[in-house]
Amino acid sequence: MHVRAVAVTTTALLGVALTAPLSHAQADEAGDRGPTVVAHRGASGYAPENTLAAVDLAAELGIRWVENDVQRTRDGELVVLHDESLKRTTDVEEVFPDRSPWNVKDFTAAEIARLDAGSWFGSQYAGARVPTLKQYVDRVEHNHQKLLLELKSPGQYPGIEQQTLKVLANEGWLDRRHVAGRLVVQSFDADSIRTVHDLKPAVKTGFLGTPPVSDLPAYAEFTDQINPSHGSLSMSYVSSVHAFTGPHGRPLEVLTWTVNDADTARRVAGYDVDGIITNKPDVVRDAVG
Secondary structure (H helix, E strand, O other): OOOOOOOOOHHHHOOOOOOOOOOOOOOOOOOOOOOEEEEOOOOOOOOOOOOHHHHHHHHHOOOOEEEEEEEEOOOOOEEEOOOOEOOOOOOHHHHOOOOOOOEHHHOOHHHHHOOOOOOOOOHHHOOOOOOEHHHHHHHHHHOOOEEEEEEOOHHHOOOHHHHHHHHHHHOOOOOHHHHOOOEEEEEOOHHHHHHHHHHOOOOEEEEEOOOOHHHHHHHOOOOOEEEOEHHHOOHHHHHHHHOOEOOOOOEOEEEEEOOOOHHHHHHHHHOOOOEEEEOOHHHHHHHHO
């Protein structure tokens, strides 16, 4: 039994809606066992990352959880892209050759909408676009999937936490049904995640990283998950994280990334992680499911 190592926050005591853990404490709708499998940037091992095609392919593979990355354009639109630069995953160098280093924040939403975000991966994906956050969450909703949403480099985008929550609210993602089991907001930036928690305490949050065990009581005040790289993980660390109670009165969870082979998936599943983030969700599911 997990030991409560830190008091439930005042916010939770005042009646914030509880959010169900991703996996171990409660099986999902299909009764799946083992860690929850999360499609990293969609099924990005098989389709161009963070595109609607990658989301759809994850759905076709039967994967309920998808992860994505959010940034902001020069004119204030939220778009889904991992790198700060558009160079690696679009044809921006060809379309705008004089705009190096091609950072997302230096382009308008209309300019980014012109870019091909699929051809770099394969000719069958030619013409795929960089989706807006609205387009992305609408597709996730259409596919009856769940969303692990990363705020990418929030220090570059002041106020992105509030803006992201506004888009989620406008698209119906902050009602009780979604926050209770279909949405997690995460970041490598602890202050950003604390801001999300302060703005919308009902929303489940995750911190990307491996903070020292001695720091976990402070993290447990505002985050529900500690999500480390699989290379930094050990059974004792996972057990230590599980010993703390998060802001919604449940043991902290551990989702690890990015695991793409069966042997590593089985290894980290043996550590009792709650979820595995992967570019190849079918491989991981078959290994641990």
